[in-house]
Amino acid sequence: MGSFRIHRVAKLTGLSVHTIRAWERRYGLVNPARSTNRYRVYTDEDILVLRYLKEQTDQGVPISELAQRGRESLLAEARRSRWLSPPPERSGDRLLADLQQALVDWDRRTFEEKLNGAIAVVPMDEACERILFPLQRAVGDLWHAGRIGVAQEHFATQLVKQKIAAAMNQLRAATRGPEIVVACPEGEYHDIAAQAVAYTCLSLGFPVSFLGANVPTTELLFFCRKALPSVVLLSITMTPTSESLLALVRTLVGELGHHTTLGLGGQAIESTATWVAREPVRLFPTIRALEIFLDTLRP
CATH class of the missing domain: 3.40.50.280 (Cobalamin-binding domain)
Incomplete structure (x- = not known):
C-alpha cells in the first residue's frame, strides 16, 4: 500500500492533523506504523477510511456512532461508496485533454507535472481506473491517428508503468494466503x-x-x-x-x-x-x- 506521513494524509482527507490524531487515539480506526525515523506512516486503506469518516461526519453522522461499526465494516462501506459514486467526469476529462495536448506538443514537463499531481491525491487503484487506464487508451488513439510518434507513445507508456511499479515497490510482499x-x-x-x-x-x-x-x-x-x-x-x-x-x-x-x-x-x-x-x-x-x-x- 501507499506510505503517507500525517501532514500529507491531512491534505488528502481534508481533516486536520489534530483530528486525525484524536480519532486515532480515541477510536483506533487507523493504526499507522512507524517508519525507521519514528514518523507515523499511513496506508491507502487508512486514507480511504478517513475520507469516508469525514464524508459521513460532514453529513451529520456522529463519529462515535461510526466508530462502533469497526474499521473493517467502515472500509467495506467506503469502498462501496467510492465505486458506486460517479467519477468527477468534468475534471477528469479536462485532465485527460491537457495530458493529450502536452504529449502532442511534446511538452514533457507539463505532461509529467500534471500526471504526477493528479495521481498524488488518490489511491493507486483509483488512479488506475480514473486516470492511467483512460490515458493509456487515449495515447493509443493519438498514435493510431498519427498525432504522436512511437517515441512519444513509448514515453507516456513507460511513465505510467513507472508510477505503478513505484507503488508496488512500497508494498510488503505477502507470504501467506492464496497465490x-x-x-x-x-x-x-x-x-x-x-x-x-x-x-x-x-x-x-x-x-x-x-x-x-x-x-x-x-x-x-x-x-x-x-x-x-x-x-x-x-x-x-x-x-x-x-x-x-x-x-x-x-x-x-x-x-x-x-x-x-x-x-x-x-x-x-x-x-x-x-x-x-x-x-x-x-x-x-x-x-x-x-x-x-x-x-x-x-x-
Whole structure:
C-alpha cells in the first residue's frame, strides 16, 4: 500500500492533523506504523477510511456512532461508496485533454507535472481506473491517428508503468494466503492493466507473481505447475479471434484443474465476453469487480 506521513494524509482527507490524531487515539480506526525515523506512516486503506469518516461526519453522522461499526465494516462501506459514486467526469476529462495536448506538443514537463499531481491525491487503484487506464487508451488513439510518434507513445507508456511499479515497490510482499499469478497471454504486449491488477492483489495482501507481457501458454502452464496458484489472471487488451480465445481458455482450464480459478480482464473483455460465457472462467471488467472477488478468498 501507499506510505503517507500525517501532514500529507491531512491534505488528502481534508481533516486536520489534530483530528486525525484524536480519532486515532480515541477510536483506533487507523493504526499507522512507524517508519525507521519514528514518523507515523499511513496506508491507502487508512486514507480511504478517513475520507469516508469525514464524508459521513460532514453529513451529520456522529463519529462515535461510526466508530462502533469497526474499521473493517467502515472500509467495506467506503469502498462501496467510492465505486458506486460517479467519477468527477468534468475534471477528469479536462485532465485527460491537457495530458493529450502536452504529449502532442511534446511538452514533457507539463505532461509529467500534471500526471504526477493528479495521481498524488488518490489511491493507486483509483488512479488506475480514473486516470492511467483512460490515458493509456487515449495515447493509443493519438498514435493510431498519427498525432504522436512511437517515441512519444513509448514515453507516456513507460511513465505510467513507472508510477505503478513505484507503488508496488512500497508494498510488503505477502507470504501467506492464496497465490495469484498475473500475466498477459501470448501475443498480448500491453501489460499496464496486468501490472495494475498485480498491484491491486499485492495491496490487498495476496502473494502475487507478475509475469508481464506476451507469456507463451506452455511457459505459463510450466510456471503454474511450480507455483500452484489458486488464481490465474490474464489481461487482454487487443481483441483476439473467438477461436483463439476459446482455445486458450479451454487449454488453461483443462491443464490448471478445478482447484485454480481462471480470470480474464482488460479492455477487450467487453467485446469478447459472449465467446466464453459458457466456459468456467471469471470475467473482471473493472478493478472493483476484481476486489469484490478477492474479498471472497480471505479466510
